[in-house]
Amino acid sequence: MQGNTILDTVESPKDLKGLNLQQLEQLAGEIRQRMIDTLYTTGGHLGASLGTVELCIALHTVFDSPADKMVWDVGHQAYPHKMLTGRNKRLHTIRQHGGLSGFLLREESEHDQFGAGHASTSISAALGMAVARDMQQEDYHVVAIIGDGALTGGMALEALNNAGHLGTNLIVLLNDNEMSIYPNVGSVPRYLTRLRTSKTYHRAKEDVAGVLAKMPAGEALMEIGKRLKDGVKEAVLPGMIWEELGLTYLGPVDGHNLRDLQETLTLAKQIDGPVFIHAITEKGKGYAPAEADFMKLHAVAKKEAGTGPSDVEPPDKGPKYQDVFAQTLIRLAEEDPRIVGITAAMPNGTSMDKFMKRFPERSYDVGIAEQHAVTFAAGLAASGMRPVAAIYSTFLQRGYDQVVHDVCMQNLPVTLAMDRAGLAGDDGRTHHGGLDIAYLRCVPNITLMSPKDEDELQHLLATSLALNAPAAVRFPRGAGYGVPLSETLHTIPVGSWEVMQQGEDLLILATGYQVYQAVRAAKRLAEQGIYATVVNCRFIKPLDEELLLQLASQHRALVTAEEHVLQGGFGSAVLEFLTDRGALPQRIVRLGMPDRWVEHGEQGLLRRLLGLDARGIERAVQQLLGARVEHGEMSVR
Ligand SMILES: Cc1ncc(C[n+]2csc(CCOP(=O)(O)OP(=O)(O)O)c2C)c(N)n1
Structure with missing residues (x-):
């Protein structure tokens, strides 16, 4: 055309x-x-x-x-x-x-x-x-x-x-x-x-005037008509x-x-x-x-997703995180009649529609009203229910004071399922969920978690609902890694990290989507004779302080990786803690989203450009360790 x-x-x-x-x-x-x-x-x-x-x-x-x-x-x-x-x-x-x-x-x-x-x-x-x-x-x-x-x-x-x-x-x-x-x-x-x-405004007005004018003393009646009670007026105007x-x-x-x-x-x-x-x-x-x-x-989906430069990791092939979230919530709700599902106008965007179908009497679409959704959940929790509000990380920004003032200050058992945490992709800067760690980890009482894969999402969701306190689970947009999904759900001890592999040259602390990227990076690094300890930091708050202190004392170089802004994020939390304990390793690099708005583009491409994929981590490690050799001295970056 x-x-x-x-x-x-x-x-x-x-x-x-x-x-x-x-x-x-x-x-x-x-x-x-x-x-x-x-x-x-x-x-x-x-x-x-x-x-x-x-x-x-x-x-x-x-x-x-x-x-x-x-x-x-x-x-x-x-x-x-x-x-x-x-x-x-x-x-x-x-x-x-x-x-x-x-x-x-x-x-x-x-x-x-x-x-x-x-x-x-x-x-x-x-x-x-x-x-x-x-x-x-x-x-x-x-x-x-x-x-x-x-x-x-x-x-x-x-x-x-x-x-x-x-x-x-x-x-x-x-x-x-x-x-x-x-x-x-x-x-x-x-x-x-x-x-x-x-009727249209103008037609309705004319009709009323016409009817009244035909009656005796029509003008007076028109005056009375103006003063009719609101409800009656609404019927005609x-x-x-x-x-x-x-x-x-x-x-x-x-x-x-x-x-x-x-x-x-x-x-x-x-x-x-x-x-x-x-x-x-x-x-x-x-x-x-x-x-x-x-x-x-x-909206319609792109016809062929994932056709970017050849060095971009292909999209993962597992079930979508949001679907695993919904299926798990259904399983948990089958056992616990107190569980209530809440969405703020995103039933299909969060897969809460599946829960709504299974439990219509226990689910609420409250409209585009994240603030209300959070305090509505707080009210439910205050009266003995176990609400789960599925809200994209970026949209939860709208409900922040409600998280602080209504949920956490009263220590109410509300679970926030934060979908689209990290890079959201094509929707761009308004939709990336890059601020939630910073804005949540400073709030007393909340437990903040992020699964390494879709299976762990199940268990962290079960963990959040077993807590008698506020909890937030942040997970990424898109498909999971395709790991097997356990048939039985279990809780994970709060604040416990998982050591994925041990190495002596450096420590990589990764959270959420970045965990397997770190594992992949470590594999490539091992081929170059660099051996990394990789840890799945599935709890961002609280940190696994004991393990962190122990590992920090055993490694001279530390890399943190998160899909979140560096300011106030997971890496910051790690450094704050280690600084307070006087336990900082000698060389440190934090990987995360920069202090600028990240534009739209495919998730894989954005990760590539920001160095938030296996190659990016590998390169960062090479630089970190290479710098040591080059300059012959230790320094903290
Ligand atoms: C605060 C917030 N919550 C949720 C969304 C997700 N969202 C994007 S468009 C949309 C529906 C908007 O409906 P409407 O205003 O009627 O516009 P329409 O698409 O029907 O033209 C929603 C819920 C959003 N953009 N912002």
């Missing part, structure tokens, strides 16, 4: 201005086709972005970006926005290392006014921009585009509360497709469903909740009807104060397989 299309003539939103409705509709078709053709191979958020094609076109024809500012919530649904703002020709690079980001980035385009990746931030950011505009006495429009899923996040509701209070000009455009990644749940979505089936919050409600509007969208947006521009536009869209619109099973097609 490349060539001779309207799409190929659009370099910036300005190029849309001269197009008539029919041409814009043709453009919508071309955008859809290009996305389907391209994303089928590259992977990406196809279904979500197919649902916003008309929204993007309408926004870019009614508003003047970048003078007017659009803030996309999450940003995964904004591919058409990328295509209309000069990035169409690079669509095929999306989510590839060095290519376009799968989300919006301020440094990628002047039209990306606010970066995201985590949900529910758009209204707050847009409100901040609107207030800055007012303070600087400037004149432009600010639009937040938010999904019905993201609207379940507390932050979005906090922002609406504030927007209604401040009363400044701001447009909130709700992209309501009834879906989060999974079907959207909660009372806000239920309310939206009621609105969806109601949709969107009263938003109106009561101080926003003018416009909708519902068909989010695939360009003319209606343009009219509604134009009207919103003219209204004083904050406006809430309710657009109804269809996820996966225009792509039959997506329409039929759009839950799967929120």
